Amino acid sequence: MEYDYLRVMTGEYSKNEILTDIMRSYGKDVWNYAFALSGTRDMADDIMQDVFFKALKHLDTFRGESSMKTWLLKITRNTALNHKTTWFIRKVVPIDKWLEHGNKSEFPSAETKALERIQLNEAWTHVMKLPVKFREVLILFAYHGMTQKEIAETIRIPEGTVKSRLHHARIRFAEHYQRGDD
DSSP states (O other): OOOOTHHHHHTSSOHHHHHHHHHHHHHHHHHHHHHHHHOSHHHHHHHHHHHHHHHHHTGGGOOSSSOHHHHHHHHHHHHHHHHTSSOOOOOOOOOGGGSOOSOTTSOOOHHHHHHHHHHHHHHHHHHHHSOHHHHHHHHHHHTTOOOHHHHHHHHTOOHHHHHHHHHHHHHHHHHHHHHTOO
16 A cells, blocks of 8 residues: 555545544554664554554645655654664564465465474574664665665665665575574
């Protein structure tokens, strides 16, 4: 769903109706990105609440120059950076439901599910150990499916820097994963 911001201006829908639609469509993305930046569930919850409050407050200023998702993730990033002014992520246990994982046409055994969960948690543990500047672009690219241009717009850095950070993030992730760093 892409939001037609003109509907607010024309009064076709109320801000609350539109916000409800936006939260349903992008709430999981906002929370996951907030979690990736903050490292804790509680802080991700607080950030998400602030993001949607800000989105409601500034809904009529959304000009449609980017997608709604990009706009919300930009707000999420700024809000998360404000929330962690002195706090830095040292260690985090990733959530199980971070990714929709598995073949939905089969019913995997409990053993298969357990092994997949262990591998997924292990992978996300390594992602979360990356420096924020690498982790952020990797998550926006791999999980949120954003283009390098959208990432550059969201975090306000040149597109070439995004490309470089993605390259270095992949290298560091591979090194950590192969070594089995804990």
